[in-house]
């Protein structure tokens with residue numbers, strides 16, 4: 001089954017387009033997990049337990065796992081998410097010459113989808129695009145403030161560069177496995193890009209901690225796909241969900257030793273609540 005078929009089934013089952021970003025920042029993993037062999041994995045397991053019923057997808061960002069323990073933590077996390085029936089999109093923003101890209105693309109044996117950077121052109125993305133069952137999300141108009149520096153540049157044709165990327169992505173979509181990354185912090189661009197590519201699902205980051213426009217994310221981020229009972233696309237929040245427990249974690253309970261220990265259950269329940277709230281908010285616009 002293709003990634004977008006799986007994703008549409010998952011969106012239908014969970015009644016959710018929420019992508020839960022697993023950006024397991026070692027500096028923010030709660031201290032009560034310090035003794036664990038792999039604290040990032042222990043953290044993700046509890047986050048997945050708390051959020052999976054609201055998750056259309058999990059999106060670990062590779063940046064938080066690029067060390068020996070990190071790769072182990074990521075592998076366990078991916079297997080656990082799959083065990084809960086939730087697809088995994090690795091946010092790795094890959095893109096390199098073909099020989100190197102072929103190596104990078106092997107990660108698609110383990111995860112269901114990936115983000116890629118189109119700056120090096122179509123040939124750099126071919127090894128990913130050739131994996132017909134995997135989702136390949138091409139960076140188009142990113143959510144960061146500097147996203148405009150290059151992506152908004154006007155070409156001789158008068159179109160901005162992000163529009164050219166969207167049009168090219170359409171031509172790269174031979175297997176129907178291409179998505180676009182368009183930030184919720186750029187609602188006008190979201191609308192414009194949706195007009196250019198009516199059928200391509202978007203991954204829309206930038207709601208939550210970056211303060212993007214949730215309504216525009218849903219209105220323009222989702223695409224109707226042939227044979228799918230729901231419109232398909234993903235709206236991601238990472239820190240706003242997985243670290244929601246930092247607030248309640250500040251309210252501590254007495255530990256057995258007489259010291260003060262965080263209420264672990266409340267910490268992770270807060271992540272579940274944050275995912276449920278985002279799902280409900282996004283569903284208002286679906």
Ligand SMILES: O=c1ccn([C@@H]2O[C@H](COP(=O)(O)O)[C@@H](O)[C@H]2O)c(=O)[nH]1
Nearest residue numbers: 061142143183205208209210237238239
């Ligand atoms: O344009 C982009 C592309 C990717 N991201 C990634 O999404 C998450 C957002 O995290 P929040 O905590 O919800 O802000 C993170 O992994 C980014 O690297 C993005 O934000 N914008």
